Amino acid sequence: MTLVQRLKAVLGRGTESRSYAYQCLICNEEFVTDESHMARVSCPGCGASDVRSVAGEA
Numbered sequence: 001m002t003l004v005q006r007l008k009a010v011l012g013r014g015t016e017s018r019s020y021a022y023q024c025l026i027c028n029e030e031f032v033t034d035e036s037h038m039a040r041v042s043c044p045g046c047g048a049s050d051v052r053s054v055a056g057e058a
């Protein structure tokens with residue numbers, strides 16, 4: 001296996017169905033998204049962008 005093929009395999013596995021849990025600070029709704037950047041996440045319930053990441057099972 002070439003180095004490029006190995007890199008592709010590792011990167012592919014790393015980004016596949018990755019999910020992050022967040023909680024809305026406005027309505028306390030907890031939700032999961034594949035967006036890893038908190039600044040780009042907004043609450044699906046009320047649309048607020050004031051969210052915090054939640055550690056634990058996602």
Ligand SMILES: [Zn+2]
Pocket residue numbers: 024025026027028029043044045046047048
């Ligand atoms: Zn909300």
